[in-house]
Amino acid sequence: LEEDWTHVLQYTPIPGEKDLMQAIIDYLKKDDIHIGPDNIMITTSGQHGLDLVGRLFLDPQDAIAIDLPTFGGALAAFELEDAQYVVKAIEEDGTDVKGLEAEIKNYSDTKKKKPKFIYVVPDFQNPSGITTSLEKRLALLELAKKYEIPVVEDSPYRELRYRGEHLPSIYSLDKNQGHVIGLYTFSKILCPGIRVGFNIGPPEVVKKFAFIKGANILNTPKLNQNICRTFLQEYDLDTHFQKTRHYYSEKLNFFLEALEDNFPEDMGVKWTKPEGGLFLWITVPEEINTLDLFYMAIDEKVAFVPGEIFYPEGFKKYNSMRINFSFPTKEEIVEGVKRLSSVIQKYQSKKKT
Amino acid sequence: LEEDWTHVLQYTPIPGEKDLMQAIIDYLKKDDIHIGPDNIMITTSGQHGLDLVGRLFLDPQDAIAIDLPTFGGALAAFELEDAQYVVKAIEEDGTDVKGLEAEIKNYSDTKKKKPKFIYVVPDFQNPSGITTSLEKRLALLELAKKYEIPVVEDSPYRELRYRGEHLPSIYSLDKNQGHVIGLYTFSKILCPGIRVGFNIGPPEVVKKFAFIKGANILNTPKLNQNICRTFLQEYDLDTHFQKTRHYYSEKLNFFLEALEDNFPEDMGVKWTKPEGGLFLWITVPEEINTLDLFYMAIDEKVAFVPGEIFYPEGFKKYNSMRINFSFPTKEEIVEGVKRLSSVIQKYQSKKKT
Numbered sequence: 001l002e003e004d005w006t007h008v009l010q011y012t013p014i015p016g017e018k019d020l021m022q023a024i025i026d027y028l029k030k031d032d033i034h035i036g037p038d039n040i041m042i043t044t045s046g047q048h049g050l051d052l053v054g055r056l057f058l059d060p061q062d063a064i065a066i067d068l069p070t071f072g073g074a075l076a077a078f079e080l081e082d083a084q085y086v087v088k089a090i091e092e093d094g095t096d097v098k099g100l101e102a103e104i105k106n107y108s109d110t111k112k113k114k115p116k117f118i119y120v121v122p123d124f125q126n127p128s129g130i131t132t133s134l135e136k137r138l139a140l141l142e143l144a145k146k147y148e149i150p151v152v153e154d155s156p157y158r159e160l161r162y163r164g165e166h167l168p169s170i171y172s173l174d175k176n177q178g179h180v181i182g183l184y185t186f187s188k189i190l191c192p193g194i195r196v197g198f199n200i201g202p203p204e205v206v207k208k209f210a211f212i213k214g215a216n217i218l219n220t221p222k223l224n225q226n227i228c229r230t231f232l233q234e235y236d237l238d239t240h241f242q243k244t245r246h247y248y249s250e251k252l253n254f255f256l257e258a259l260e261d262n263f264p265e266d267m268g269v270k271w272t273k274p275e276g277g278l279f280l281w282i283t284v285p286e287e288i289n290t291l292d293l294f295y296m297a298i299d300e301k302v303a304f305v306p307g308e309i310f311y312p313e314g315f316k317k318y319n320s321m322r323i324n325f326s327f328p329t330k331e332e333i334v335e336g337v338k339r340l341s342s343v344i345q346k347y348q349s350k351k352k353t
Numbered sequence: 354l355e356e357d358w359t360h361v362l363q364y365t366p367i368p369g370e371k372d373l374m375q376a377i378i379d380y381l382k383k384d385d386i387h388i389g390p391d392n393i394m395i396t397t398s399g400q401h402g403l404d405l406v407g408r409l410f411l412d413p414q415d416a417i418a419i420d421l422p423t424f425g426g427a428l429a430a431f432e433l434e435d436a437q438y439v440v441k442a443i444e445e446d447g448t449d450v451k452g453l454e455a456e457i458k459n460y461s462d463t464k465k466k467k468p469k470f471i472y473v474v475p476d477f478q479n480p481s482g483i484t485t486s487l488e489k490r491l492a493l494l495e496l497a498k499k500y501e502i503p504v505v506e507d508s509p510y511r512e513l514r515y516r517g518e519h520l521p522s523i524y525s526l527d528k529n530q531g532h533v534i535g536l537y538t539f540s541k542i543l544c545p546g547i548r549v550g551f552n553i554g555p556p557e558v559v560k561k562f563a564f565i566k567g568a569n570i571l572n573t574p575k576l577n578q579n580i581c582r583t584f585l586q587e588y589d590l591d592t593h594f595q596k597t598r599h600y601y602s603e604k605l606n607f608f609l610e611a612l613e614d615n616f617p618e619d620m621g622v623k624w625t626k627p628e629g630g631l632f633l634w635i636t637v638p639e640e641i642n643t644l645d646l647f648y649m650a651i652d653e654k655v656a657f658v659p660g661e662i663f664y665p666e667g668f669k670k671y672n673s674m675r676i677n678f679s680f681p682t683k684e685e686i687v688e689g690v691k692r693l694s695s696v697i698q699k700y701q702s703k704k705k706t
Contacts, residue, residue: 012546044397044548047571056434060413076568080408193365195397195574216398221548221577320577328631 008195012222015206016042016198020225023232024198031158032172035110038203039176041210044199044220046185047233050077051216052209053152053181053199065104066117067095069281069310069320071126071154076203076205085312086115092272095120097130097139104147113191117150118143122170124277125155127310127322131275137170143200144179150201154183159241161276162249179200186228188278189241196228230231247280248326250332253326255280258337269344278326283305284344289318293347300339363577367567368559369395369551373578375583377551385525391556392529395674397573399509399538399550403430403564404569406505406552410469416455418471420448422634422663422673424507426477427472438665439468442603445625448473450492457500470503470534471496475523477510478493478632480675484628486703490523503554507536514629515602524553531555531560539581541631542594549573549581601631601679604686608633608678611690622697631679634660637697639703642671644673646700650675653692 015021025241043049049072058081066074067090075083086107088100100118108114120140122132132140144151153170158198158283162329178201185197199209213219256273259282261271263269268285282304284290297304307320328336368374374390381388396402403426411417413436419427428436439460441453453471461467473493475485485493497504506523524535531554538550552562566572609626610634615679616622621638635657637643643659650657660673681689 045570047569051569073568073571078564080568193575195570195572212433215433216400217548218396218426219548221574222546224574224576234520237460 007098008137010148011081012198012219012225014210014219015072015289016040017222017225017229020229020232023229027232027237028200032168033176033182033200035176035200039200039206041199041206042202042220042225043185043197043199043213044217045195046153046154046183046187046196048075048217049183049185049197049199049228050074050154051080052212053117053183054081054083055212055216056205056208060125062113063111063115065115066312067100067125068128068315069307069317070119071121072309073126074154075310075312078119079312082313085315087312087315089102090128090130092130094122094136094142095140097136097143101143104143104149104339108147114147117145119152119154120170121154121156122159122297123155123167124274124279126157126277127279127305127307128281129272129274129277130281131164131167131278137167137173141170141173141179148191150178150205151180152183153180156185156188157182157277159189159280160245160248162245164275175207176202178205181205186231190228190231191303192262195211233336245276251325251328251330252280254330254333255337256324258334262341266343267341279321279326280325281320282323283320285348286319287351288344288347290321291318293321296347297340297343300343302336302343304338304340317353358512367563369570369573370575370578370582371581373582373592375587376582380585380590381630384534385521385658386529386553388529388553392553392559394552394554394559394566395578396538396550396552396566398548399536399540399572400426401548402536402538402550402552402571403427403434403507405471405565406536407431407434407436408565408569409558409561415466416460416464416468418453418468418502419665420453420473420478421668422480422660422670423472424474425658425662426479427507428663431666432665433470436665438668440665440668443478443481443483443571445483447475447478447483447489448493450496451488457496459503461500463616467500467502470505470507472507473523474507474509476508476520477513477595477627479510479630480504480533480632480658480660481574481634482625482632483634484517484520487520490520490526494526496528503531503558504533504620505536506533509536509538509541510630511537512542513598515598515605519630527631529555531558531668534558539584542597543581547577547580549577560656577676595699598629604631604678604681604683607686608676608684608690609689615690615694620694620697631677632656633678634673635676636660636673637674638701640704641697641700643674644671646674646696649694649700653691653696655692655696657693 021040031265054077060082063084063086065086068087088096088103171180174180181201186194259271270283272281274280274345294306304321308316308318413435416437416439418439421440432705439456441449441456480528524533527533534554539547581684612624625633627633647659657674657676661669661671
């Protein structure tokens with residue numbers, strides 16, 4: 001034990017612990033992803049995984065193709081590299097692949113260089129909760145091949161499906177052929193505080209991640225990697241995920257019911273109906289600025305994330321909000337949505353006067 | 354307990370846990386540094402601390418003033434930002450402050466912009482083991498004030514002094530007036546695998562570190578921060594450091610003796626005599642390339658780090674090596690130095706034929 005403890009406290013290889021990598025290889029097999037250790041870079045959180053992607057692919061003024069809205073943490077990481085954006089509004093069944101292709105083509109023709117990658121969250125997207133259909137996943141992969149730019153597929157919520165059919169990841173559709181870089185984290189399947197995740201991709205990309213990681217944090221704490229390995233290998237994951245799904249799924253249902261009850265059609269409020277994940281997205285009439293609404297709602301002890309942080313600078317929209325339905329209790333959900341509705345009505349009547 | 358465990362696994366504030374910050378504030382008081390929580394950014398390792406510094410201060414083609422040689426990990430972090438260098442060879446009593454000032458002046462006159470900061474490791478520098486004198490610490494601080502560029506003072510080995518007088522840090526000499534950014538890590542005082550460190554500096558700089566950290570790794574694992582806090586608050590640190598110092602100090606003495614015994618003056622081999630830390634620096638005659646020597650030495654099961662990685666591109670020197678004297682046993686030190694001597698002799702006689 002003494003020796004174990006001593007080992008846990010030493011430096012570990014930059015790409016990660018071999019036994020955690022093996023546990024990840026086995027774990028991903030169930031999701032039809034078949035890879036080796038050369039395809040894996042252990043990261044110190046999903047955010048770190050995004051940072052590695054940004055630093056590897058982006059020189060200043062390089063562009064990325066994204067959905068609107070998209071994950072604010074990804075935008076924050078890419079902003080550090082002065083990213084530009086090629087954008088297209090997300091649709092009810094995910095990325096508007098045809099629309100995004102037109103934007104990519106237009107950008108490439110104008111700028112004489114391609115966007116460096118396509119960033120997507122196909123499963124229960126943060127912030128919208130939208131899932132990208134199988135047809136569109138295949139289309140995204142074709143787009144990546146045609147333009148020779150990788151898809152960066154961020155999959156933090158993949159295990160959290162509450163209804164509908166489990167869809168193959170774009171990484172699995174590509175059969176590890178190098179057109180996709182997959183981003184994973186233990187934050188949502190184990191716990192956020194562990195700060196461990198992993199990027200998967202072609203060995204030449206993983207090697208470059210290692211070079212950057214060596215200079216930016218050196219290695220991921222072994223103690224935390226060991227906890228993740230134990231979790232993957234010794235926990236009954238099926239039961240664990242079943243429980244988690246049941247718990248969140250109930251909350252989502254309460255939320256959707258409360259929205260139906262409190263937002264009559266003539267209020268012009270719309271919301272997504274996620275099949276999984278942690279978030280749903282509410283769009284309010286255009287005259288409502290959710291940044292202003294936020295401060296009014298806080299006074300009523302109701303919180304949401306104003307939607308504008310999920311749009312990059314230059315593409316901002318102000319009439320939407322992200323709801324995390326996983327935290328509040330049923331009672332808090334019912335009461336919270338009721339208050340949100342009354343705050344919106346108050347905002348609108350104030351505007352009119 | 355259940356609740357404690359749950360809390361440990363959640364997200365924590367980006368700048369770090371309040372109670373760890375308080376423990377650090379108390380710990381640094383003993384070293385005559387008097388700061389508040391606003392002066393502290395918890396990092397996910399010393400390397401991460403360097404990365405934050407590089408990302409905050411450096412735009413592409415910006416320069417840094419450094420000693421030659423200097424810590425390779427710092428160079429690696431700054432390379433990610435395409436750093437340029439203003440350099441001056443380190444002297445026996447530390448940074449050649451006058452020489453470096455001349456270089457800074459010359460650079461500023463030519464480029465019409467200043468280097469962004471001065472990076473130094475004043476205590477038992479990695480790789481040379483050299484300590485910067487009090488006089489030169491004061492001179493570095495004056496230099497920072499005169500040119501209005503901060504000193505980045507990297508202090509990973511400060512607790513590891515085996516002889517000579519403890520010198521005040523440049524940060525303490527500045528009395529928290531904002532001319533110095535201090536970099537610390539738990540790697541050398543607790544254990545490398547913990548991956549926790551901290552940067553200290555003026556609140557406006559710490560705020561910018563938080564912005565970058567939020568986008569590059571979000572937060573430092575709470576579990577690891579808790580271990581560090583427990584270490585600072587509940588360990589008998591005096592006894593711990595005394596033991597550590599005794600242990601390393603003996604090894605350093607074995608090493609210095611072995612070098613005396615095995616490198617007669619006419620071999621032209623020189624070495625530093627560190628007052629602390631983990632490293633010493635050996636300079637061999639100019640005709641010896643320590644990269645080549647490294648492979649010969651490995652065959653004899655002797656390892657060192659070839660010195661060239663401690664020089665940035667364009668300033669490389671190839672006739673030096675860094676020795677980490679903290680790992681091998683006494684027997685391994687004696688045998689290792691003997692073999693190193695014979696490998697050097699073999700290299701030289703090979704060159705002559």
